[in-house]
Amino acid sequence: MIGFLGLRLLRAALTIVLVVSFAFIVLRLSGDPAMTIMSPEAPPEAIAAFRTAWGLDRPVWEQYFSYFGAILQGELGQSMRDGRPAMAVVLERIPATLMLTIPALIVKVGIGVPAGVFAALYRNSWIDRLVMALAVAGFTVPSFVLGLILVLIFAVSLGWLPSGGQDSWRNIILPVITMSLGGAGVLARFTRSAMLEVLGQPYIRTATAKGVPWAAVVRGHALPNAAIPTVTIVGFMVGTLIAGAVVVESVFSWPGVGRLLVVAVANRDLAIVQCILLLVAVTMVTANFIVDLLYGVLDPRLRGTASTGAH
Amino acid sequence: MTQITRRLALTGIAATLPRFAIGQSDQRPSITVAVQKIANTNTTDPMREQSSNVSERWLGSILENLIGRNQQGQLERVPALATSWRRIDATTVELSLRPNVVLHNGDMLNAEDVAFSFGSERMFGADVPTDVRAVAKRYWPALERIDIVDRATIRVVNSKPDVTLEGRLSAGGGQIVSRRSWQEAGSWQANARLATGSGPYLLSSFKPDSEMVLEAHDQYWGGRPPLRRIRLLEVPEQASRIAGLRAGEYQFACDISPDQIGEIERDPKLAVKGGLVLNHRILAFDKQHPALVDPRVRLAMAHAIDGQAIVDSVWAGRAKVPAGLQWPFYGPMFVEGWTVPKFDPVLAQNLLRAAGYKGEVITYRARNNYYTAEIATAQILVEMWRAVGLNVQLEVKENWGQVLDKAGPRGVRDWSNSPTFDDPISSIVNQHGPNGAQAGNGEWSNTEMNTLSAALESGTDIAERKRIFARMLQICERDDPAYVVLHQNATFTGLRRDLPWQAPPSFFLDFGPKGWRA
Numbered sequence: 001m002i003g004f005l006g007l008r009l010l011r012a013a014l015t016i017v018l019v020v021s022f023a024f025i026v027l028r029l030s031g032d033p034a035m036t037i038m039s040p041e042a043p044p045e046a047i048a049a050f051r052t053a054w055g056l057d058r059p060v061w062e063q064y065f066s067y068f069g070a071i072l073q074g075e076l077g078q079s080m081r082d083g084r085p086a087m088a089v090v091l092e093r094i095p096a097t098l099m100l101t102i103p104a105l106i107v108k109v110g111i112g113v114p115a116g117v118f119a120a121l122y123r124n125s126w127i128d129r130l131v132m133a134l135a136v137a138g139f140t141v142p143s144f145v146l147g148l149i150l151v152l153i154f155a156v157s158l159g160w161l162p163s164g165g166q167d168s169w170r171n172i173i174l175p176v177i178t179m180s181l182g183g184a185g186v187l188a189r190f191t192r193s194a195m196l197e198v199l200g201q202p203y204i205r206t207a208t209a210k211g212v213p214w215a216a217v218v219r220g221h222a223l224p225n226a227a228i229p230t231v232t233i234v235g236f237m238v239g240t241l242i243a244g245a246v247v248v249e250s251v252f253s254w255p256g257v258g259r260l261l262v263v264a265v266a267n268r269d270l271a272i273v274q275c276i277l278l279l280v281a282v283t284m285v286t287a288n289f290i291v292d293l294l295y296g297v298l299d300p301r302l303r304g305t306a307s308t309g310a311h
Numbered sequence: 312m313t314q315i316t317r318r319l320a321l322t323g324i325a326a327t328l329p330r331f332a333i334g335q336s337d338q339r340p341s342i343t344v345a346v347q348k349i350a351n352t353n354t355t356d357p358m359r360e361q362s363s364n365v366s367e368r369w370l371g372s373i374l375e376n377l378i379g380r381n382q383q384g385q386l387e388r389v390p391a392l393a394t395s396w397r398r399i400d401a402t403t404v405e406l407s408l409r410p411n412v413v414l415h416n417g418d419m420l421n422a423e424d425v426a427f428s429f430g431s432e433r434m435f436g437a438d439v440p441t442d443v444r445a446v447a448k449r450y451w452p453a454l455e456r457i458d459i460v461d462r463a464t465i466r467v468v469n470s471k472p473d474v475t476l477e478g479r480l481s482a483g484g485g486q487i488v489s490r491r492s493w494q495e496a497g498s499w500q501a502n503a504r505l506a507t508g509s510g511p512y513l514l515s516s517f518k519p520d521s522e523m524v525l526e527a528h529d530q531y532w533g534g535r536p537p538l539r540r541i542r543l544l545e546v547p548e549q550a551s552r553i554a555g556l557r558a559g560e561y562q563f564a565c566d567i568s569p570d571q572i573g574e575i576e577r578d579p580k581l582a583v584k585g586g587l588v589l590n591h592r593i594l595a596f597d598k599q600h601p602a603l604v605d606p607r608v609r610l611a612m613a614h615a616i617d618g619q620a621i622v623d624s625v626w627a628g629r630a631k632v633p634a635g636l637q638w639p640f641y642g643p644m645f646v647e648g649w650t651v652p653k654f655d656p657v658l659a660q661n662l663l664r665a666a667g668y669k670g671e672v673i674t675y676r677a678r679n680n681y682y683t684a685e686i687a688t689a690q691i692l693v694e695m696w697r698a699v700g701l702n703v704q705l706e707v708k709e710n711w712g713q714v715l716d717k718a719g720p721r722g723v724r725d726w727s728n729s730p731t732f733d734d735p736i737s738s739i740v741n742q743h744g745p746n747g748a749q750a751g752n753g754e755w756s757n758t759e760m761n762t763l764s765a766a767l768e769s770g771t772d773i774a775e776r777k778r779i780f781a782r783m784l785q786i787c788e789r790d791d792p793a794y795v796v797l798h799q800n801a802t803f804t805g806l807r808r809d810l811p812w813q814a815p816p817s818f819f820l821d822f823g824p825k826g827w828r829a
Contacts, residue, residue: 030709030712030713031709031710031711031712031713032710032711032712032715032716033712034712035710035711035712035715036710036711036712037351037352038442039351039711040711040714040715040726040748040752041729041741041742041748042442042445042446042748043445043446043448043449043746043748043751044746044748044750044751044752045445045448046442046443046445046446046449047442047751048445049440049441049442049444049445050441050442052441053440053441053442079353081351081352081353081519082352082353082354082500082503082504082519083500084353089519148550148551148554151551151554151558152554155554155555155558155560156554156557156558159558159559162558162560163551163554163555163558163560164544164546164551164554164555164560165544165555165560166521250547250548251548251550251551252551253345253544253545253546253547253548253551255518255520255521255522255545259520259521259547260520262547263520266709266710267710268710268712
């Protein structure tokens with residue numbers, strides 16, 4: 001188990017290094033933060049002074065190594081826009097994002113998994129077709145389109161809910177619905193597929209033949225065995241909790257990490273972007289790690305392979 | 312479960328009564344304004360937010376200049392924190408400070424605040440960020456000192472003759488801040504987020520990239536502010552701003568594109584106000600591009616453009632083709648009779664033939680609607696150029712760094728020009744002169760223009776300065792084109808029809824006693 005954990009942590013660290021390195025190189029080579037933040041009307045001397053102040057006049061490789069050196073000392077840099085510590089800027093946005101992404105995750109799982117199970121249990125019936133049609137619609141409509149449609153209906157026409165902002169709990173409803181429908185659709189399809197596969201297995205037939213009630217067969221044998229693909233998708237969704245609302249936060253003027261990422265990328269505010277990516281990578285790797293551990297819990301056959309790190 | 316007793320109920324009622332009474336005593340409305348962006352640099356200081364029409368929307372509500380601009384007129388100079396001013400000589404202006412001006416921190420404005428606002432701690436000293444010092448140097452290239460004559464009189468002393476001192480005092484970089492608040496903030500950066508001035512509204516809170524709240528400054532020298540509270544909310548998507556306006560959540564929605572005006576006004580409760588502002592959309596040339604070295608090719612590009620067609624089609628006639636890179640508020644410096652190169656495709660073709668242009672690719676860099684209707688305008692331009700035989704390739708870039716990147720061919724690019732004060736130095740010299748951005752980027756420079764820039768900066772004779780400016784226009788727009796002026800920009804704000812707000816001829820959202828005529 002220790003070997004397994006060590007290997008996973010090593011891979012996680014390597015993933016994070018690669019993500020941050022990739023972001024560093026792409027952002028450094030795709031725009032000058034001085035020109036972007038200061039604007040092209042700024043005096044050339046001001047732009048030159050900005051570059052010097054932030055070390056942008058040094059060779060890229062030198063900037064890269066000093067950046068990593070700083071990270072190893074726990075220093076993630078400062079925002080070039082206003083000089084505040086990058087980690088503080090990002091951390092103050094995380095609660096707002098989690099206010100959307102956690103309820104959205106609950107709604108996705110709460111709708112998607114039961115819908116997928118029902119669709120599988122009533123395979124080829126009108127229920128199955130209706131659920132799958134809604135699921136396809138859910139994940140094919142882009143979230144910015146869905147968000148604006150919901151705003152037009154519930155905010156502009158009916159006046160029931162606010163169109164944006166962060167003033168009260170009512171402001172959460174439309175963004176959460178917008179974020180949930182696509183994910184619920186994905187989960188419904190995966191759950192249905194997994195359930196159909198399991199329902200065709202010999203042990204389901206055996207249990208049924210032994211006279212076990214159908215509800216007990218589904219609850220005790222089908223659902224746990226179908227859970228692995230669903231847990232994988234949910235794990236991925238957990239990994240996107242931090243920065244999974246980029247578009248929705250822009251449409252609903254929600255001041256979370258997603259909006260911050262958009263603004264920071266547009267301004268090439270490198271410390272902020274890298275700080276967010278670092279957090280996202282850590283969240284994603286942690287979520288994957290937990291999912292790996294859950295595999296062992298859900299399926300005893302995988303425990304041996306997990307402990308050796310094999311798949 | 313808690314029992315609601317009579318005592319508890321009475322206590323609750325008593326606790327709410329005073330608050331209710333206070334609330335009732337102030338009947339002024341509060342508004343929410345949806346803006347695309349609140350600030351570029353997440354600061355509230357004009358030295359950091361320089362060159363930005365983003366912060367121009369609210370800065371004037373918080374900070375004021377000694378000399379103001381008539382936002383309800385044509386932006387002509389008007390008394391503000393100074394009641395009067397006079398020239399002592401070519402390098403000195405004396406100003407009488409307005410008495411009884413209460414700053415947002417409760418202090419009375421005095422000459423020390425004014426001297427501090429132009430001093431080393433705020434603009435030029437070693438503790439000031441180096442980029443801010445460079446910006447300050449552009450605002451005040453030869454400022455020597457501020458002399459305090461007495462508590463109510465100061466003198467602005469320049470090291471060189473400068474007829475634009477009064478104009479500079481009315482522009483960005485001329486705002487007056489509270490000395491005490493600045494020094495108490497502890498650092499330049501900390502202060503840059505806590506603007507404390509004398510305007511009709513004081514900064515109550517500022518959440519970067521999210522919202523800014525301004526509260527009425529009831530001791531405002533210009534009269535009681537008409538609004539109790541202004542909340543600026545950052546709503547980046549235009550569709551979301553319009554939806555919020557229609558839903559009644561926002562009373563104002565800024566940065567409305569011309570094609571949405573009719574859609575908004577279809578709702579009888581809503582209106583769109585605004586119009587021309589002090590900003591010209593231009594195209595800037597890189598004359599190092601092999602195909603653009605010959606000025607006749609650049610001039611041909613100018614003659615190939617039907618600016619009025621762009622104004623009529625993209626702006627529904629609400630913008631304007633101006634008289635070159637100048638504005639009527641230049642007053643005596645405005646060159647009457649000057650025009651942009653006329654739309655003449657035949658002349659353009661003749662110029663291209665004479666220059667030996669053989670269809671070489673000219674790169675045109677634009678951003679994705681950084682300017683209103685930028686991409687639509689760019690596509691129209693490419694077709695207009697194609698019609699006269701120019702082979703222009705549009706490249707859409709994500710940011711200014713990419714637009715100005717020297718790697719790869721730079722031909723022509725989108726830009727705009729705003730005069731920060733009422734003299735050509737603030738526009739043509741600032742952007743196209745020897746120390747301007749176009750020269751700094753290595754795109755364009757002209758020896759005669761550089762000489763004339765120095766002469767315009769130090770000249771004091773109006774007639775001679777005007778002659779110099781006219782020659783500059785001739786160089787930059789005809790002889791050795793540095794840019795092409797496309798049209799004067801306009802800005803539009805959607806609002807509830809019953810609100811008594813007057814749109815000024817600028818980006819400033821004037822919610823002061825004069826801008827809001829209840």
